[in-house]
Amino acid sequence: HGFARDVEHTMTHHADNLLEFELHANAETLPKWPYAFVLRSTFTLEGETVHHTLTVENPVEDKLCFGIGYHPAFALPFDDRHVESPLCVSAQPNGLLNGQSYYLARNVEAIQLTDDLFDNDSHAMVNLRSAHVSVIEKDTGRSVICDVSDFPYTLIWSAPKKPLHFICIEPWHSLPGEENGPIDWEQRPCAAILKKGESWSTTLSTTFVR
Secondary structure, three states: OOHHHHOOOEEEEEEOOEEEEEEEOOOOOOOOOOOOOEEEEEEEEEOOEEEEEEEEEOOOOOEEEEOOEOOOEEEOOOOOOOOEOOEEEOOOOOOOEOOOEEEOOOOEOOOOOOOOOOOOOOEEEEOOOOOEEEEEOOOOOOEEEEEOOOOOEEEEEOOOOOOOOEEEEEEEOOOOOEOOOOOOHHHOOOOEEEEOOOEEEEEEEEEEEO
């Protein structure tokens, strides 16, 4: 999620069940984010589960601040049981934090995917008790299951076009900036701050049940 998704990555390794890509700071990325970095993206297939590991490295900077999050989308239409009252930090309608919060629902096991659910953009849920967020097809039981246990924030989003054609489940380690907040990266919410030579990794595991 962010500028990296719009830039072509270089494949560095591939095997029957593994793909690895790298993105290095270059003339296209520096105007958007003026730091040297290495972003490694590794996809591993294990049975019905895809593990996507993102690794950020700081090769030369004295200090590298960054935010990072996933943005997978799943076509619609296509369980673990928990009762949740998802508390969301409000970034509606423009994707920037506005200091408000709200409950998406109260004491529910499932959120219905209605055509108006995303009329005001995404829902950023905070510290869910559930280890997984899933999309489940009622009639067949087919599902997409995202392991969000290590992520402090999980967003759900879709385009406002109706009817819904896809949904994104987006586990994040950082949040967007505030509407009137600081521009300096060192003052914005970030996933980590790396000293020179340090690296940081996170993994999103997604299981497809057919």
